[in-house]
Amino acid sequence: MNVEQFIRRFAEQFDETPTHDFTVDTRFKENDEWSSMTALSLIAMVDESYSVRLTGDDIRQSSTIKDIYDIVSAKIPNQQA
Amino acid sequence: MITLPAHQYGLIFRLVEERDAEFILSLRTDPKLARHLSATENDLPKQQAWIRTYKQREALGQEYYFLFENEDHEPQGLVRLYDFDGKTYTSGSWLIKPGADEFAAIKADLFSASFAMNELGFERCVFDVRKANKKVLRFHLMFASVTGEDELNVYLALDRAAYERKFKYLTSIIKPQE
Structure with missing residues (x-):
């Protein structure tokens, strides 16, 4: 799992914020665009791209993109083995 | 059987009333929120009149417009x-x-x-999503089938089997008691 690619995919969920504004340390919930719809789109992106299901708690407990990245990394089956 | 108002997922779902006109207008005329919906005039009496007409359709079982509140009874959103x-x-x-x-x-x-699906007994939902509404479209494409598209919209359908897959998936993310 490539972190740069993950950040880019994460950033694509935000329609109005330039991709280059996002880093691993970005506190995504502080972005004005973060909403219920963005959360839903993020869950869909992670499922589609990594076959990983984020839960409500995963998102609630995360602040930065790195927090989500770490959760997804830990849930990818071939990386758990 | 679902009794209204329904307390589910930490929200309270109830049918829209005429007194909700201002809240509905506040969402439907918000430039960010409503950019993927058909245009609504910022006209309170007109919105109230629309709700009165809707209530007649509701009484006939032809349409249901829900407003959901948080546990402090603050309106949070709408779905129809x-x-x-x-x-x-x-x-x-x-x-x-x-x-x-x-x-x-x-x-x-x-x-x-x-x-x-469960209360009204429908078997299939057909709907359209603006192509530019990428977040919502991505979500629906996880479960629904594309039945067509034009320049502006993607047309989708969700049958009962797809609904059941979707319900199972989403309730694994959001627990019913949340």
Whole structure:
């Protein structure tokens, strides 16, 4: 799992914020665009791209993109083995 | 059986009343929120009149417009079931107030689909999503089938089997008691 690619995919969920504004340390919930719809789109992106299901708690407990990245990394089956 | 108002997923779902006109207008005329919906005039008496007409359709079982509140009874969003045709219905007018629970969209979708399929006995939901509404389109494409598209919209359908897959998936993200 490539972190740069993950950040880019994460950033694509935000329609109005330039991709280059996002880093691993970005506190995504502080972005004005973060909403219920963005959360839903993020869950869909992670499922589609990594076959990983984020839960409500995963998102609630995360602040930065790195927090989500770490959760997804830990849930990818071939990386758990 | 779902009794209204329904307390589900930490939200309270009830039918829209005339007194909700101002809240509905505040969402439907918000430039960010409503950019993927058909245009609504910022006209309170007109909105109130629309709700009065809607209540007649509701009384006939032809349409259901839900408003959901948080546990402090603050309105959080809207979702509507309409265009009933045999075993088919349409879901739309899905709007969430900025700052609402970050899973309010999923919760509203779960509630409305469950009401339509289990309470009203529909077998298929047909709906369209603006192509530019990428977030919502990505979500729906996880479960629904594309039935067509034009320059502006993608047309989708969700049958009962797809609904059941979707319900199972979403309730693994959002627990019903949340």
